[in-house]
Amino acid sequence: xxxxxxxxxxxxxxQGAAGAGNMQWTMNESSLFAILLRSSFLWSFLIAAGMTxxxxxxxxxxxxxxxxxxxxxxxVIGCLAAWxxxxxxxxxxxxxxxxxxxxxxxxEFRQALSEAYKRDGxxxxxxxxxxxxxxxxxxxxxxxxxxRWKVGRTGVEPLRDxxxxxxxxxxxxxxxxxxxxxxxxxxxxxxxxxxxxxxxxELARLLPAKRGSRKAAST
Numbered sequence: 666x667x668x669x670x671x672x673x674x675x676x677x678x679x680q681g682a683a684g685a686g687n688m689q690w691t692m693n694e695s696s697l698f699a700i701l702l703r704s705s706f707l708w709s710f711l712i713a714a715g716m717t718x719x720x721x722x723x724x725x726x727x728x729x730x731x732x733x734x735x736x737x738x739x740x741v742i743g744c745l746a747a748w749x750x751x752x753x754x755x756x757x758x759x760x761x762x763x764x765x766x767x768x769x770x771x772x773e774f775r776q777a778l779s780e781a782y783k784r785d786g787x788x789x790x791x792x793x794x795x796x797x798x799x800x801x802x803x804x805x806x807x808x809x810x811x812x813r814w815k816v817g818r819t820g821v822e823p824l825r826d827x828x829x830x831x832x833x834x835x836x837x838x839x840x841x842x843x844x845x846x847x848x849x850x851x852x853x854x855x856x857x858x859x860x861x862x863x864x865x866x867e868l869a870r871l872l873p874a875k876r877g878s879r880k881a882a883s884t
Contacts, residue, residue: 709742766814785871795829796808796830797810805837810826819845821851824854839861840863841860842868
């Protein structure tokens with residue numbers, strides 16, 4: 666059962682240049698738990714309630730604790746989904762962030778992004794080549810490509826260069842920042858090769874709102 670369960674809910678991907686001896690477990694995006702994380706948190710709570718009620722109805726009283734325990738994973742997923750969704754920026758905030766970063770110079774944007782990652786506990790160093798920033802936190806090393814953030818549409822090529830840089834430097838992860846559109850082929854490539862795409866919604870979470878932005882938005 667263990668191998669089957671892992672194939673449904675989790676996948677293992679090799680990290681580093683050689684991809685050997687260093688595996689990272691990530692949730693399978695098509696698994697039930699991953700789908701629930703992307704859905705309204707109410708669905709998780711409804712499934713937990715329905716499963717518990719059904720098992721209460723069919724199990725003898727001695728085994729009713731099993732009914733309670735069986736719903737716990739869905740309650741946990743519901744709490745995680747609620748936490749994510751309540752923290753998600755509004756559409757107005759996302760639009761303001763996209764407009765603000767498109768008006769920045771390269772140095773302004775790089776500084777703003779560096780300060781944001783430092784607030785998240787990363788050490789930030791400049792990088793060269795396909796990556797512009799190198800983030801480190803404990804054992805993790807992440808390459809970030811962000812110099813082409815204003816490009817109207819991103820294709821596969823810059824993502825392929827970033828993956829090569831990640832493998833060459835034996836980084837654990839890589840991220841590509843793009844405010845504009847990302848082609849379907851590029852999204853598929855990013856999904857297959859473990860490139861995290863950082864768009865306007867993610868930037869709205871990272872970058873602080875400017876003072877007076879709420880007041881301006883209400884006028």
